[in-house]
Amino acid sequence: MRLWITLGIATLVGLGAGIVTAVTQVNLYPWKGALHHIGEDSPALPEIPEGRFSPRxxxxxxxxxxxxxxxxxxxxxxxxxxxxxxxxxxxxxxxxxxxxxxxxxxxxxxxxxxxxxxxxxxxxxxxxxxxxxxxxxxxxxxxxxxxxxxxxxxxxGVTKMDPERLVFSRVSAGDDAVGRVRVYGFQTTEKKLQLVGYELDDPEESDRYEVTWEEMPLEEVKKGEPDASCGYLVTVRVKSGLPSGRFHRTIQLKTNLEEAKSIVIPVEGKVDSEVSIVGPGWYDEAGILTLGTVRGRKGTKRTLLIVVGGPHRHDVEFTLVKVFPDLLKVELGPTREASDGSVTMTPVVISVPPGTKPANYLGPSEDKMGKILIETSHPRVSRVKILVRVAVRR
The missing domain is CATH 2.60.40.10 (Immunoglobulins)
Known part of the structure; x- marks a missing residue:
């Protein structure tokens, strides 16, 4: 009997000591962790160290x-x-x-x-x-x-242009036309944008365009582009004397930046003139004559008319100055007056002679087409340009 009493007392003493120890440990070293659910799709995280030391x-x-x-x-x-x-x-x-x-x-x-x-x-x-x-x-x-x-x-971008292209809706052949674009520079590198020069895509017409620029005040720059560090107002002057019809040019502004060596300004518009061209296959909006694909052994021939109105119609003379490529043959006919006397008409005969070797000048870009340039004595229209789309097969 005494044995059972002794065992009971020992058990109670041990249980009490355990409770006291546990409470003391909790008070001295409280656990500050958090429970996190880890499912099958949860990312694998580094293990949490055991013990009372915790990273933060x-x-x-x-x-x-x-x-x-x-x-x-x-x-x-x-x-x-x-x-x-x-x-x-x-x-x-x-x-x-x-x-x-x-x-x-x-x-x-x-x-x-x-x-x-x-x-x-x-x-x-x-x-x-x-x-x-x-x-x-x-x-x-x-x-x-x-x-x-x-x-x-x-x-x-390193640069931004506003507007993105320069469009002249209607240009009088006898007057200059002026358009402007704003070029903004964003200082994403140590260098500040500077404009140092320009080039026209067609050197033969470089004398017809004048490009100038001036740096804009910073206040004006920020109004247009708050994040820009500088800006330039670029003025493009299209001089009088351009051929009638549509024109498409590209101006490359040269800069001092390696990451943006040039800024391209597309320029387009239409020239209204007292001198115009009519005839089969002629597309006046683009200034292109389409001969299409021609059999080399047969060749082909097309006649256009240069029509001149206004007070100078009887005085205008034409001179053929350029034909490209050599496979095109061009002749200017005698000028005659219309029956009502309102205009004069000068025929331009364009032919591909029989026996011409295969070639392709169908474009689509201007430098891959044929080109005919005719100078005039008209005081406002100094030049007429005819682009020719043609290919020759066997």
Missing amino acids: VAVDKQLYDFGVMDASATGSHDFVFTNVGTGPLKLKELDTSCSCTVSQITAETIPPGQSATVTVQWTGKGVNGHFRHTATIGTNDPDRPRVVLTVQGRLT
Whole structure:
């Protein structure tokens, strides 16, 4: 009987001592962790260390705004991770959005009180506009198992032009026409945009165009493009004397920047004139005569008429100055007056002689077509241009 009493007393004493010890441990070392559900699809995180030592992560900033950047460039930023806890902090890349990558984690395990950098890299992929992408870093901090880093800003080209093309709706053959575009520079590099020269795509007509520019005040620049660092007002003067009909030219502005060596200004318009061209196969809007595909052994012939109205119609003379390629044969016929006397008409006979060798001048660009230039004595229209689309087969 005494044995059972002794065992009971010992059990009660042991149970009491255990309870006291447990309460003391909880008061001295309370558990500050958090419960996290880990499913089959959850990312694998570094293990949480056992014991009472716990890591704590602190990041200098989770959002980095880079401001303005060239849309085709690549940027990077170092995020600083610091372990403010009492146990080793582990880092691991979990996920990134399509335009961001984690290029480097300087230390995957950070001792208490120390720091490491996570380098996030991004690229604009040539798309202008607002940019916002993320990279997610996993940690063994029980309170912050995932840290989302965000990069944002605005992507733009090195330069921007407004408007994107210069259109002259109607140009009088006897008058100059003036158009203007604004060119903005975005200082995504150390160099500031400077315009240093220009070229016209057709040197033969370079004397018909005059291009000048002046730097705009910064206040005016910011009104048009708040993120631009500079801007130029470019003036294009189309001089009188252009051939009648549609014209399409390209002006290349030369710059001092390696990443944008030239800025292209498309120029187009229509010249109204007292001198015009009519005839089969002639497309006045484009200034093109289409002969099409011709059999070399047979050849072909087409006649156009240069029609002149106005007070100078009886005084105008024409001189053939250029024919390209040599397979085209061109003759100017005698000028005659219309029956009502309102206009004069001068025939232009264009032919591909029989026996011509195969060739292709169907275009589509002007430099891949035939070209005929005719000078005139008209005081307002000094030149007539005829583009020819033709191919010769066997």
